[in-house]
Amino acid sequence: MKIKNTALFIFMMTVAFMNAQNVYLSKVEKTKENKDKYFFKIDPTKSDAEYLGEIDVQGFSNDDATIYTSILKKAKEIGANAFSYKPFESVDEKTQPFNPANYQLGLYYITKDELSKPSDVMYFFSSSSKPQTISINKKDYVLQPRSFIAIKGIPGEIYTISTKKFLGSTIKISVNENSQAQYFQISSAKIKSNTYGEPGINLKSGDIMGLDKSFGDFLRMIYTENN
Template structure:
């Protein structure tokens, strides 16, 4: 009986902290077959508002949360998204709370999507500080943060996790407008082979990210100014 009570308590705690992702509003749908789900820049024109997603409860499994958001977005044909802040009683927009936030969904014609800017993104893991080195310069990434660097055309970027058995990768952008996205993981992460956008290019504890997932992380993580 004691073990049963403990198991029930753990189950209840998990329920309390489980993250829920659901479509809270559907304005219209679109029948496009785009596989991507990019963050919509403020300057983008011609975006058609489709609906909203509510995310309630906190989870460290960001890939699983993104997968749920992606599936909900594709139910109504969205290919772009943006953060929709809550407002306080005086009407001032509030910063994103990773345990309770809204995402607005849109369909944006591909020709209206803003081009990439030639940036290197490196995201932290979600649970602890991580030391990294980029081209012989040391950085400390705090949990759920990321840093960016402008890519210099033709330059090779060497990223290391500063561990005895850690990873070292060398990357170079194919063109001046290409963004590169990586996450430094403190745990083993499986690649996403579903074709719905997620993780790929795994190399030890440095993982290359597909843009859709990286755009989501840049929404819920905090940019680290170093």
């Protein structure tokens, strides 16, 4: 009996280790004093962003909200309010594809003027573990786990979004001139919402959850876009 219990303990510890994800500041160039709650994805080559440092993420986890929170806390330690993905290069100087178990982020500070750029794009994310079916104005899409689609909206149009499930959610989305991008996750799993106004998940409607831009930008980086 003791041997079985020991073997079970070792197995559980191995699984836990394989699913552990470590987040740490690997480089600090400078710090900024600010209380910004947002944390947006940017292209530093097309921005006047001020470089602050880097974060390394090692290990894989399906709990995207928890990992995002860990990254956000580290970024705020040096006053960052923006990030970009920093791809690794192989020995032959070719850029390696994104690896959700090992990646690096550049941390930046940007002014509020750079955040006011309008966008008419709607992003729809699948769950982290199961495929999801979504209908947008009666057109069906099947999203594989950890993937998303981006729909360019037409100002003034109303979009009907449905999960096509019995007792599933249906919402209507409008796109306005000079509005910000909108982010939604399609999932049957329950995800704990953050306090309104905090970065993370702010809105929830059954199995269609509205996400704030910060968390949406993070998912847009770690998930694969369906073209």
